[in-house]
Amino acid sequence: xxxxxxxxxxxxxxxxxxxxxxxxxxxxxxxxxxxxxxxxxxxxxxxxxxxxxxxxxxxxxxxxxxxxxxxxxxxxxxxxxxxxxxxxxxxxxxxxxxxxxxxxxxxxxxxxxxxxxxxxxxxxxxxxxxxxxxxxxxxxxxxxxxxxxxxxxxxxxxxxxxxxxxxxxxxxxxxxxxxxxxxxxxxxxxxxxxxxxxxx
Amino acid sequence: xxxxxxxxxxxxxxxxxxxxxxxxxxxxxxxxxxxxxxxxxxxxxxxxxxxxxxxxxxxxxxxxxxxxxxxxxxxxxxxxxxxxxxxxxxxxxxxxxxxxxxxxxxxxxxxxxxxxxxxxxxxxxxxxxxxxxxxxxxxxxxxxxxxxxxxxxxxxxxxxxxxxxxxxxxxxxxxxxxxxxxxxxxxxxxxxxxxxxxxx
DNA sequence: CCGCCGCTCTCCCTTAAGATAGAGACTGTC
DNA sequence: GACAGTCTCTATCTTAAGGGAGAGCGGCGG
Numbered sequence: 001x002x003x004x005x006x007x008x009x010x011x012x013x014x015x016x017x018x019x020x021x022x023x024x025x026x027x028x029x030x031x032x033x034x035x036x037x038x039x040x041x042x043x044x045x046x047x048x049x050x051x052x053x054x055x056x057x058x059x060x061x062x063x064x065x066x067x068x069x070x071x072x073x074x075x076x077x078x079x080x081x082x083x084x085x086x087x088x089x090x091x092x093x094x095x096x097x098x099x100x101x102x103x104x105x106x107x108x109x110x111x112x113x114x115x116x117x118x119x120x121x122x123x124x125x126x127x128x129x130x131x132x133x134x135x136x137x138x139x140x141x142x143x144x145x146x147x148x149x150x151x152x153x154x155x156x157x158x159x160x161x162x163x164x165x166x167x168x169x170x171x172x173x174x175x176x177x178x179x180x181x182x183x184x185x186x187x188x189x190x191x192x193x194x195x196x197x198x199x200x
Numbered sequence: 201x202x203x204x205x206x207x208x209x210x211x212x213x214x215x216x217x218x219x220x221x222x223x224x225x226x227x228x229x230x231x232x233x234x235x236x237x238x239x240x241x242x243x244x245x246x247x248x249x250x251x252x253x254x255x256x257x258x259x260x261x262x263x264x265x266x267x268x269x270x271x272x273x274x275x276x277x278x279x280x281x282x283x284x285x286x287x288x289x290x291x292x293x294x295x296x297x298x299x300x301x302x303x304x305x306x307x308x309x310x311x312x313x314x315x316x317x318x319x320x321x322x323x324x325x326x327x328x329x330x331x332x333x334x335x336x337x338x339x340x341x342x343x344x345x346x347x348x349x350x351x352x353x354x355x356x357x358x359x360x361x362x363x364x365x366x367x368x369x370x371x372x373x374x375x376x377x378x379x380x381x382x383x384x385x386x387x388x389x390x391x392x393x394x395x396x397x398x399x400x
Numbered sequence: 401c402c403g404c405c406g407c408t409c410t411c412c413c414t415t416a417a418g419a420t421a422g423a424g425a426c427t428g429t430c
Numbered sequence: 431g432a433c434a435g436t437c438t439c440t441a442t443c444t445t446a447a448g449g450g451a452g453a454g455c456g457g458c459g460g
Contacts, residue, residue: 165410167409168408339435365439367441374419410451411452415446
């Protein structure tokens with residue numbers, strides 16, 4: 001089953017998959033909600049899932065689908081190799097990860113791997129996972145603050161929205177700057193975006 | 201001819217196009233340089249071009265292709281509907297613009313329109329073009345400064361890199377804030393990114 | 401039970417950022 | 431030649447941001 005918000009991409013994947021004698025596309029979905037409903041109806045061997053979709057994003061779909069079927073075989077697909085979300089998906093139980101600009105062969109072998117319940121680890125992700133271990137991770141609260149910082153909010157504004165004092169907002173921002181190794185909030189946003197911690 | 205860095209997307213478009221009795225894919229390219237070389241060799245009726253590609257981006261390709269053949273028929277394709285670059289492409293002479301998440305029918309009719317030398321104007325772009333008229337545009341120098349601001353550089357740092365004084369850098373930043381209707385530099389980056397003025 | 405961690409708050413201090421106002425030099429156009 | 435726009439620089443002032451240090455409180459795991 002394919003879940004992607006671009007009809008073009010679905011067509012491309014479908015064409016590739018249906019040419020294979022051992023594969024067949026049984027269903028397609030264009031957004032997150034549809035993907036969940038569709039999975040439940042069709043129970044496909046493998047779900048190829050775009051990380052960024054309207055209504056409900058990939059992370060939420062992975063969560064829900066694994067609730068429905070804990071043995072679900074999910075292959076995550078994304079355009080951006082920086083996306084932090086993939087780690088969240090993989091740790092939740094997605095079986096594999098793939099970049100959209102991967103060559104045909106790699107895509108097909110990834111689908112085969114996942115269908116046999118073998119994890120598919122792209123080399124780029126494996127490398128990033130190692131890098132990630134070394135770097136300090138942000139707490140949930142810090143991510144909340146970071147989100148607002150990225151929107152250009154001031155500390156005072158952030159404090160008001162999160163119902164904390166400006167001093168506390170500053171403390172969080174400071175922690176963010178330290179963890180992301182940035183000098184200013186604007187640089188922090190640049191770094192966070194590059195790492196896929198936030199989506200603008 | 202198709203130019204896109206994702207094999208999947210090329211496959212999808214190729215599948216769609218080749219199903220049509222009046223269309224045929226004669227060539228494909230995976231990056232900017234390849235696209236130009238490929239265009240020169242094949243001289244296709246229509247060039248479907250992704251705006252964001254490795255090596256040379258869509259804007260540069262449009263420029264070069266129109267130098268080779270001023271009557272070239274180019275259909276721009278992009279994932280992001282905010283991209284400011286489309287206006288640059290269209291004003292340079294691209295014939296049409298399309299979002300990647302467009303339904304099959306729209307994609308095909310856009311290709312047909314461009315092949316007949318009719319401009320294809322998506323409703324979203326038309327609307328944006330009007331909005332854009334009302335808003336002040338940034339000067340080249342301001343765009344240079346904005347680029348550095350988006351990287352998180354300080355005014356002092358920006359001044360050093362552009363070989364101007366910090367005061368001048370401030371003047372430019374101030375102008376950017378005014379034109380983008382932002383209160384802080386971080387908000388300016390957020391706005392600029394949303395409008396597609398910069399790519400992080 | 402105690403220690404670690406995350407969240408909250410406080411105070412002080414330094415520096416950077418933004419607001420305001422004015423001005424000279426260089427383009428190109430009408 | 432006058433004019434508009436851009437880029438450059440100057441100065442002063444206010445406010446926001448960032449650095450450093452400390453401390454109380456709640457949860458969670460050894």
